[in-house]
């Protein structure tokens with residue numbers, strides 16, 4: 384087909400440049416959790432997209448490198464807890480390459496319908512059953528049908544941009560991170 388971008392001559396896209404560009408894209412942050420073999424696992428994500436309302440569904444993009452990914456595929460269900468600006472330390476904790484038990488140690492959670500752990504005090508959370516898993520290069524796209532939702536206290540969200548988090552003041556106003564040169 385004429386005009387396809389993939390047919391355009393030119394150098395390949397530099398991944399570092401792509402990363403710099405995507406760093407300008409501000410996102411919310413969630414902790415995706417699952418429960419497999421009676422153990423909790425979870426990781427911080429910003430690759431999350433609401434897909435449809437009928438039925439309610441959402442997509443998360445997980446790296447194959449994450450320990451949580453195969454566990455989530457095996458369990459067939461997961462939850463996503465949407466973080467408030469005051470929950471930055473949870474985002475940092477669940478992004479660390481540490482054992483799952485350490486991630487959850489001392490963290491207040493409650494259990495959803497499927498037994499999955501959801502983080503207390505989040506803006507809200509969804510519980511999903513996995514509808515499909517689609518390989519996407521070094522990631523896997525997990526499509527979930529939402530089986531339950533809960534709304535927590537509404538306030539400033541945790542916002543990620545330029546590889547950092549927005550600061551929140553007492554009035555709940557956000558200041559975005561400065562671009563890194």
Ligand SMILES: Cc1cc2nc3c(=O)[nH]c(=O)nc-3n(C[C@H](O)[C@H](O)[C@H](O)COP(=O)(O)O)c2cc1C
Pocket residue numbers: 412425426427428429430431444445446447448449450451452474477478479480481483543
């Ligand atoms: C703000 C932020 C967003 C992230 N988004 C994603 C994401 O969308 N998908 C992903 O696979 N990893 C994402 N990560 C990285 C994982 O949280 C990280 O690799 C984690 O250590 C994986 O944990 P696990 O190996 O215990 O599963 C993100 C990290 C941060 C700090």
